[in-house]
Amino acid sequence: MDMIRIVIVAVGGQGNLLASHLLGEAALAHEVPVQISEIHGMAQRGGVVESSILLGKAQSNIISPGEADILVGFEPLETLRAIGKCNKDSIVLSNTAPLPPFTVAIGMGVYPPVEETMNLIGAQVRKNIAFDASSLARQAGTLLSLNMVMLGALAGTGLIPISADMLKQTISEKTKKAFLEMNIKAFDLGYAVSAGAVH
């Protein structure tokens, strides 16, 4: 099996760590070798959370600049900030709904226009699948299911060696029962966005 290197970036509170953990559990159940590493120093206080997931036979658990096969961005500005992890063959999944940092909120910086940002990213990588994942999450029931939308979109690319069904099974085993239906709906909405988008 080829190595797949996935970087997920998000703002603290968006559910990135749960998403990577579910991916890891699904990999374990599928007997896909997996390594996950996360940096979440001050995330609780509105900072950035980054996780690296390596599927396949690597020993390293972090991903160097230029070496991500897939970048999953929960927030457009953070996707842009992390773009150095990608190369021209990378696939990017971008949520287009911005969560402006406080510096921008109070006028101490300018949030780059999302469409331009997405085009900029799109021009540098193999494909940038950009979509409003936050509104899909709301459509599924709550913004809190954003991580499930992104996980669904990741599965939809068909690039990871774990099937959507397997991931959904992991979600049903490892997340709160009360949210299950919503989580699966969110997952499916994300899946539909990227299904068939990568050739």
Place this chain on the structure above:
Amino acid sequence: MNELLLDSPGEKMLMLGNEAIVRGAIEAGAAVATCYPGTPSSEIGDTFFKIQKESGIYFEYAINEMVALEVAAAAAIAGVRAMCSMKHVGVNVAADFLMSLAYEGVKGGFVLVSADDPSMFSSQNEQDNRMYGKFSGLPVLEPSSIAEAKEMARYAFDLSEMLKEPVILRTTTRINHSTGVISLGPIAGKNSQGSFPKEPLRNTLIPSVSTKLHKLLLANWEKAAGESDQSPYNFVSGEGKLGIITSGVSFNYVSDALQDLALTSRVSVLRIGFSHPLPDRLIKDFIAKCEKILVVEELEPYLEEGVKVKAQEIGSVIPIKGKGDGLFSRAYEFSPSMVRKVIASYFGVTCPTKEAVNIDIPNIPQRPPNLCAGCPHRATYAAMRQACGDEPIYTNDIGCYTLGVLPPLSMSDLSVCMGASIGMGSGMGTATGRKVVSFIGDSTFFHAGIPGLINALHNGHNQTVVIMDNGTTSMTGFQPDPGTAMENMGFNNLSVSIEALVNGIGVKHVTVVKPFKFKKTVEQIKEAIAFPGLSVIISREICPMYEKTFKKQEKRSYFVDHSKCKNHRVCLNTLACPAFYLEGEQVEIDEASCIGCTLCVQVCPENAIRLKKIGE
């Protein structure tokens, strides 16, 4: 049952590095665990805390690392297996006890986990605690993977018992905060009942005793060196006359690089997992077989220096390089591609690189961490700024409240390490003749602030100490401290009263303020500052993020009434609550983030901030 306690050997499980370490201790039959929380070590203690009742392992969050070490080590001296965890800088706090503990030795297996933080993701320095092995004479184990972290944690107890010495398990952030697959091993029965036959002239470290014990430590060190030489954690892989010596996560980067560069048949790798004492024979044999060696290790050239000494002892003059010469840096953590590049250039092969995307966007806005919306520290700081402006020098300490360094609060002129704010404040006041205000959190006050306070009182420093009591250790994930109301967590420990303590040592001017009563707080601060000599302000309000973990909070949110708002932005510019944002030119409050602390309501001179009725 908690998954970590499953007794089903062979089962595979996904675990965080810190959980894997706990699992290793469980498998080894550890019966006592202590910690002082600190990133990246915190989840070790948190995991023990979660399983303590179910597992019967005695656990405590100690007041600081030295006490944590004292409690756990004493249990091991009495023959009970024990583990103590802390972050790298924590070992400095515990070091006084540690250095002599090495002389004293232990009877039950004892493991000190030091979680180092290369690149300082959440630390004030990146000291390399393998040096503590050298310094104290204690064995050091360094895992390269999550699975190995569990194995080594388990093995460390056996090693410790065999040597009758504490063992240091040294990890880095990329072990602690990474997740990998581990395979469960059998759980050994644990002995919770220690015994301590009185032998004062063996265990009381007076000079006549210590002189003998130092000899014993050196003999134990020799024995440890023999173990290191045979340890399965020190092994050679690959073949060829080009050599790499490496440890920790660097080993992974080396392994991947050799695959990528197709060098596995030309390069032999000596992976050192038992890194103090170094395996003498193994290293010498390795050197003798190589033409050229590269040492790959993060932070200090610990292995490199050791290897060079061994080369000298056998008269080898082959090139041995690691740090410097444009190879590896002593600063920051490594990455796979960086290691690959250096290996390629050192051994003269070409290195395929994937060009990283380089999008040049000028000025993309940063996302600095900020005190949470509704954080009581913001209220205390804003009140202090209102009362005193930039007049005093503000010394500060380590915790969420260190984020008060950012404008507009700007409440930290000097902050160095846990517990230092009060002592530094005394020195700063003496040196400058200026009024000093030192801030310290409740947990940090208990941890190491009390001696500084007693000193300031006794030596008559002109200082105001603000103890910001939010009832928990917020920064590292809400661990209790001696002041915490434990009934909220389902325990019945006594809470220590900070007022009683401060009054008890004889501070003449003590004020308790409620920071969300803003005007009153400002007045009380002014009064305390005006007091000549030492005054203490206890600013008390529970951390709302912590409170949320055990109590359902009523959702309240405020909004800006634009018919009254004059848009001078006093709210925004004095408080910088993350719930504020600008919509066009107007200040707005994000309903989802606002927790209704009312601080902005009180600072708005136009009374333009009003309560939003639910459903409005």
